[in-house]
Amino acid sequence: MRQTSTAPRNDKLKPSSNLIMNGSVRVRVIRTLLAIQNGQSLASVLDPLLNSLHDGDKGFAHALLLTTLRQWYALARLLDSLADNPIDEIEVRTTIQVGLVQLLYLEVADHAAIHETVEAAKEIDFAHATGLINAILRKVAKNPYKFRKKCDKKHSLPNWLAYQLKQDWSEQYDELMQGLRQAAPMFLRVNSAVSSVEDYQQALYSAEIAADLLELTSGFKLPNSSDAATATMLSTKGLRLQQSTAVSALPHFAEGAVSVQDMHAQLAAPLINKALVAKVSADDGNFDAANTKAENNELHILDACAAPGGKLAHWLELLSSDKQSPLFHVKQNSAEESAVIANVKLTAIDNEAPRIERIYENLQRLNLNQQHLEQAEKNIALNIVCADATRWQGAGKKGKDTPMFDAILLDSPCTATGVIRRHPDISILRTEEDVEQTALLQADILHNLWPQLKVGGYLLYVTCSILKQENVEQMQDFISHHEDALALEFTDDCNWGIAQTIGRQCLPIDSKSGDGFYYALLQKTDAKTAE
Numbered sequence: 001m002r003q004t005s006t007a008p009r010n011d012k013l014k015p016s017s018n019l020i021m022n023g024s025v026r027v028r029v030i031r032t033l034l035a036i037q038n039g040q041s042l043a044s045v046l047d048p049l050l051n052s053l054h055d056g057d058k059g060f061a062h063a064l065l066l067t068t069l070r071q072w073y074a075l076a077r078l079l080d081s082l083a084d085n086p087i088d089e090i091e092v093r094t095t096i097q098v099g100l101v102q103l104l105y106l107e108v109a110d111h112a113a114i115h116e117t118v119e120a121a122k123e124i125d126f127a128h129a130t131g132l133i134n135a136i137l138r139k140v141a142k143n144p145y146k147f148r149k150k151c152d153k154k155h156s157l158p159n160w161l162a163y164q165l166k167q168d169w170s171e172q173y174d175e176l177m178q179g180l181r182q183a184a185p186m187f188l189r190v191n192s193a194v195s196s197v198e199d200y201q202q203a204l205y206s207a208e209i210a211a212d213l214l215e216l217t218s219g220f221k222l223p224n225s226s227d228a229a230t231a232t233m234l235s236t237k238g239l240r241l242q243q244s245t246a247v248s249a250l251p252h253f254a255e256g257a258v259s260v261q262d263m264h265a266q267l268a269a270p271l272i273n274k275a276l277v278a279k280v281s282a283d284d285g286n287f288d289a290a291n292t293k294a295e296n297n298e299l300h301i302l303d304a305c306a307a308p309g310g311k312l313a314h315w316l317e318l319l320s321s322d323k324q325s326p327l328f329h330v331k332q333n334s335a336e337e338s339a340v341i342a343n344v345k346l347t348a349i350d351n352e353a354p355r356i357e358r359i360y361e362n363l364q365r366l367n368l369n370q371q372h373l374e375q376a377e378k379n380i381a382l383n384i385v386c387a388d389a390t391r392w393q394g395a396g397k398k399g400k401d402t403p404m405f406d407a408i409l410l411d412s413p414c415t416a417t418g419v420i421r422r423h424p425d426i427s428i429l430r431t432e433e434d435v436e437q438t439a440l441l442q443a444d445i446l447h448n449l450w451p452q453l454k455v456g457g458y459l460l461y462v463t464c465s466i467l468k469q470e471n472v473e474q475m476q477d478f479i480s481h482h483e484d485a486l487a488l489e490f491t492d493d494c495n496w497g498i499a500q501t502i503g504r505q506c507l508p509i510d511s512k513s514g515d516g517f518y519y520a521l522l523q524k525t526d527a528k529t530a531e
Contacts, residue, residue: 042425069424074156184421186244193321219491256366264514269314275458306348307355395452414465418516466516
């Protein structure tokens with residue numbers, strides 16, 4: 001999934017990577033924060049920061065940077081209330097906010113927090129502000145409980161975003177505002193081709209890593225079906241670590257036994273795979289046991305906007321490990337049964353070459369690239385393409401042998417407001433205009449991919465946004481323009497998310513919950529597309 005970002009706003013604030021790597025720990029954090037305010041993403045500056053530090057300093061730097069970002073707007077409001085006059089110099093404001101985090105959230109000793117922060121101001125050539133910085137931090141140090149309470153009272157988001165979330169989620173607003181300020185838990189997806197979730201949990205226990213087993217149940221209502229609750233029910237199991245840990249400490253991580261993936265993100269592959277199974281079951285009479293290479297014995301599926309490949313890998317795990325899947329079904333043939341195996345052709349696209357490389361790297365670690373699939377004698381052909389989903393035509397080309405897709409997983413570009421806990425720079429980088437532009441981009445992708453889906457096929461629309469404009473409102477608009485698009489209802493016994501007019505929405509409302517994901521499942525009917 002590709003995230004939108006804003007352009008740099010002030011070249012004066014843009015420190016080079018070499019500059020970030022110089023100075024004390026606090027100076028490096030301050031310069032990293034300045035780079036983020038200038039438009040650089042946390043993902044692009046975090047590793048250079050940590051790699052420049054000694055091992056003993058990395059934990060503190062990481063906590064200082066991430067906590068400052070999570071509390072950014074609350075700290076800014078507190079700072080404005082503490083200053084006698086407006087503080088306009090962004091470097092000074094950033095330095096003070098870094099000092100406030102040490103006093104209010106990291107429990108750094110008063111003298112160390114104040115002295116080192118004042119010294120940091122000198123180091124970045126703002127010695128003229130040291131008196132102001134010292135005075136504000138000393139005032140807060142006298143009663144940190146009072147100022148922490150004041151800081152925690154309201155949200156820590158830009159006002160435009162807080163207002164929109166209030167409009168979208170009035171009943172959940174207070175919980176949501178506090179949830180977005182917390183660190184997200186670490187979830188694991190066990191590679192079902194390698195191990196069971198229960199066995200891997202035991203392996204973690206042996207490695208002295210505590211983890212809770214979670215199970216999400218899902219189901220969707222098929223049209224004209226009375227047994228949808230049983231026919232489409234599925235269970236998704238994952239692990240939540242009681243304390244985050246380095247991936248290098250996870251048993252057999254390098255061998256592909258497990259991946260780090262949010263629990264709510266782990267719903268995508270099972271849902272679209274279950275929909276694919278439903279289509280195969282409905283088309284069962286079309287399979288020809290005498291000719292397994294015929295087109296009607298092949299399944300063509302698409303993962304759009306696939307990078308960095310987590311959901312793609314999960315789908316491949318499901319396809320390649322479940323030998324009892326109806327995708328590998330048995331056809332009755334008079335006196336005997338003959339196995340009819342569908343050849344699966346999976347295409348994955350993304351429009352950024354560096355992110356395509358991430359897909360290859362992840363699949364290589366998980367033993368799921370094409371070479372591994374062939375060696376394992378899987379009837380799965382994988383094709384990864386660097387392409388723009390708003391224009392790419394991979395199926396249904398006139399005059400060419402390009403079969404339509406049976407199922408499409410669209411992990412749509414979004415503002416990523418649902419993963420602010422993991423990427424707190426999003427609240428700084430996103431603007432109100434980004435939401436409108438992202439919604440237009442989503443619509444373009446949907447309108448381009450929908451004609452490439454077979455009648456009877458399914459499209460699973462996924463975002464990691466918590467803004468309705470990108471989610472349920474996007475789906476409502478799409479349905480209104482496509483008479484052949486049928487939105488399927490999720491069953492009432494789903495134990496995740498909040499039911500919407502179309503689809504379900506997960507919200508990151510506490511320290512144990514998954515991220516903010518939206519899911520909508522569409523089926524293509526034989527009605528004509530509305531003009």
